[in-house]
Amino acid sequence: MVVKRKLSCGSNGFDFPKIPKAPRSSRRKVSAKRADDDSQICAIDLLASLAGKLLEESESSSTSTYAFEGDNLDHLGGVVKQELEDGYNKPCKFEFFDQGNPASKSTSENTSVTCLPFSSLENDCILEQTPVSDCKTACGLKSLVGEETCVVNEDAGSEQGKATGALKDPSQLHLQSPESVHLNGDVKLPPCTDQLPNDSFEGYRNHSKLVCRDDDENYCKYYKFSDKCKSYRPPFRVGNRRIMQSVMTKYGGRSISKLKCFEDTRTDGRLKALYRKRKLCYGYNPWKRETVHKKRRLSAKGLVVNYDGGLSSESVSNSPEKGESEIGDFSAAKISFLSKDSRVKFSIKSLRIPELVVEVPETATVGLLKRTVKEAVTALLGGGISIGVLVQGKKVRDDNNTLSQTGLSCRENLGNLGFTLEPGLETLPVPLCSETPVVSVPTDSTKLSERSAASPSLDTRIPIPLQDKDPLINLGNSVENNHELVPHPSDISAADEQPSSDSRALVLVSALESEALALFPVNEKPKRTELSQRRTRRPFSVTEVEALVRAVEEVGTGRWRDVKLRSFENASHRTYVDLKDKWKTLVHTASISPQQRRGEPVPQDLLDRVLGAHRFWSQHQMKQNGKHQVATSTTMVVESGSSV
DNA sequence: TTTAGGG
DNA sequence: CCCTAAA
Numbered sequence: 001m002v003v004k005r006k007l008s009c010g011s012n013g014f015d016f017p018k019i020p021k022a023p024r025s026s027r028r029k030v031s032a033k034r035a036d037d038d039s040q041i042c043a044i045d046l047l048a049s050l051a052g053k054l055l056e057e058s059e060s061s062s063t064s065t066y067a068f069e070g071d072n073l074d075h076l077g078g079v080v081k082q083e084l085e086d087g088y089n090k091p092c093k094f095e096f097f098d099q100g101n102p103a104s105k106s107t108s109e110n111t112s113v114t115c116l117p118f119s120s121l122e123n124d125c126i127l128e129q130t131p132v133s134d135c136k137t138a139c140g141l142k143s144l145v146g147e148e149t150c151v152v153n154e155d156a157g158s159e160q161g162k163a164t165g166a167l168k169d170p171s172q173l174h175l176q177s178p179e180s181v182h183l184n185g186d187v188k189l190p191p192c193t194d195q196l197p198n199d200s201f202e203g204y205r206n207h208s209k210l211v212c213r214d215d216d217e218n219y220c221k222y223y224k225f226s227d228k229c230k231s232y233r234p235p236f237r238v239g240n241r242r243i244m245q246s247v248m249t250k251y252g253g254r255s256i257s258k259l260k261c262f263e264d265t266r267t268d269g270r271l272k273a274l275y276r277k278r279k280l281c282y283g284y285n286p287w288k289r290e291t292v293h294k295k296r297r298l299s300a301k302g303l304v305v306n307y308d309g310g311l312s313s314e315s316v317s318n319s320p321e322k323g324e325s326e327i328g329d330f331s332a333a334k335i336s337f338l339s340k341d342s343r344v345k346f347s348i349k350s351l352r353i354p355e356l357v358v359e360v361p362e363t364a365t366v367g368l369l370k371r372t373v374k375e376a377v378t379a380l381l382g383g384g385i386s387i388g389v390l391v392q393g394k395k396v397r398d399d400n401n402t403l404s405q406t407g408l409s410c411r412e413n414l415g416n417l418g419f420t421l422e423p424g425l426e427t428l429p430v431p432l433c434s435e436t437p438v439v440s441v442p443t444d445s446t447k448l449s450e451r452s453a454a455s456p457s458l459d460t461r462i463p464i465p466l467q468d469k470d471p472l473i474n475l476g477n478s479v480e481n482n483h484e485l486v487p488h489p490s491d492i493s494a495a496d497e498q499p500s501s502d503s504r505a506l507v508l509v510s511a512l513e514s515e516a517l518a519l520f521p522v523n524e525k526p527k528r529t530e531l532s533q534r535r536t537r538r539p540f541s542v543t544e545v546e547a548l549v550r551a552v553e554e555v556g557t558g559r560w561r562d563v564k565l566r567s568f569e570n571a572s573h574r575t576y577v578d579l580k581d582k583w584k585t586l587v588h589t590a591s592i593s594p595q596q597r598r599g600e601p602v603p604q605d606l607l608d609r610v611l612g613a614h615r616f617w618s619q620h621q622m623k624q625n626g627k628h629q630v631a632t633s634t635t636m637v638v639e640s641g642s643s644v
Numbered sequence: 645t646t647t648a649g650g651g
Numbered sequence: 652c653c654c655t656a657a658a
Contacts, residue, residue, distance in 0.1 A: 558648080560648095577647085577652085
């Protein structure tokens with residue numbers, strides 16, 4: 001006789017298991033990788049090898065000074081000088097200095113790239129501090145100003161070790177901009193759309209994605225170029241603090257689960273797929289904060305380019321912890337402020353730009369990889385970056401004030417000056433750096449699913465006028481509310497007959513379509529960037545606990561779907577996983593001393609019931625397991641007996 | 645999808 | 652609260 005567990009099946013329900021599942025511990029967790037993981041790994045390997053080839057190439061090339069290895073970045077530095085003479089439409093002078101890493105195989109060549117300034121911006125210099133493997137990469141700036149604007153002069157004449165000024169290593173990459181080169185300085189930056197040469201995407205259209213990642217490894221900023229992709233938006237986000245990084249380094253420390261974000265699953269169920277990506281990519285767990293930070297530190301290694309040679313005796317480091325996070329940590333790393341006469345000379349060191357991750361098909365050539373990287377850089381920089389100015393940690397909004405009015409006329413303000421890189425206004429109509437919360441964002445969590453991948457930047461375009469009905473929601477918490485955009489499943493089901501709900505969904509989808517088909521402007525809100533990736537924390541109320549306890553008493557542990565349906569069917573924000581988790585914590589809470597408990601106190605009688613139910617159902621489960629064991633062994637005996 | 649369990 | 656293996 002074989003006692004079999006009755007399978008729960010059927011499309012419209014399930015049968016309560018007569019015998020509970022085996023304990024979790026007996027469910028062996030298999031470490032075997034799945035097929036897609038393998039393929040991801042293959043892709044990684046391929047990319048790594050590609051990058052490796054690039055590295056070799058760059059190292060052996062006479063025009064190469066920089067390696068892609070992150071560890072080699074530390075010695076790289078860059079200085080942007082800008083003379084603020086007439087201010088506007090002045091060419092920016094970009095100077096890249098290799099700081100002379102002793103380990104560097106620098107060949108001491110000079111490379112000059114000339115570019116025109118970001119004429120549409122005021123006092124703006126953007127330094128691309130990409131570790132360039134060759135001059136072509138550096139010319140990612142090229143597309144910013146037009147095809148012919150970028151003049152590359154390479155002369156590899158200098159000798160290694162020869163000092164140039166304060167520099168130990170003469171290897172330099174100069175970017176100057178003689179106006180004679182092109183269009184005498186009133187060249188506008190290309191708008192964020194359509195500024196890229198279309199043919200530059202040829203060859204990897206339809207199977208190439210750009211991924212913009214920030215410090216929290218939020219990979220969800222994935223973009224696919226497809227034929228439908230008419231408007232190409234830069235993968236830009238305020239919160240990025242990284243500089244450009246090589247593909248190889250990028251993939252190096254990436255976990256598989258994160259890499260899954262590269263999957264393009266948007267072919268169907270757009271919202272769901274996006275949410276999937278959110279789940280995969282946006283995880284931020286305060287309980288894992290330490291881990292996350294460790295990871296961040298690790299991955300940040302070699303990414304931050306510091307320049308500590310001194311053209312200026314005064315430099316200031318704006319750490320993101322000091323007020324920049326409000327605007328986005330996408331900021332100038334070091335700024336020097338030199339005062340000379342009535343003029344002000346800024347020496348901006350190491351403006352950081354967001355890190356980009358590029359993905360190319362396995363069949364990609366090295367050249368394609370290079371091009372892809374270049375396009376990523378171009379897209380980023382060409383996407384309407386604007387500059388914010390911080391004085392004493394506060395953003396200066398009035399562009400019409402003079403520097404001295406702003407308080408920048410004296411050297412003593414040096415330490416209070418900062419710059420930030422921000423998306424251009426044409427990209428993000430709603431100011432990202434608003435100090436006041438955006439109130440147009442719906443906060444009604446009871447009507448909207450939290451499992452939305454809607455990005456805040458999307459929110460800025462889709463103000464959904466819903467009322468906040470949930471007192472638990474913090475009005476000021478605009479970021480977290482951004483995840484509340486998708487109608488709750490129950491609403492969706494009801495939406496079949498309800499045009500209003502329907503249209504609401506349509507708005508979201510169409511917006512997602514227009515946005516996500518091209519580059520999804522990466523979500524960014526100035527505040528609480530990290531926490532925003534999680535669902536809103538909603539502590540269980542005593543009432544909820546009571547309902548949970550009652551439900552568990554009735555149906556037992558291990559049937560959380562039943563518990564959900566029984567007592568939390570209308571609580572859309574409580575999933576059965578939530579209930580299970582809450583029960584777990586309740587059991588724990590009940591078994592510790594009251595002094596160790598935190599949060600809203602749960603009445604002791606409830607906790608007693610928790611323990612009681614827990615004990616009861618545990619025994620119940622053990623009994624069932626026991627029966628199961630007996631049955632199994634009996635079966636085996638019978639079988640073995642019969643087989644003899 | 646649901647459950648179980650680890651983080 | 653998140654993630655994910657396993658069922």
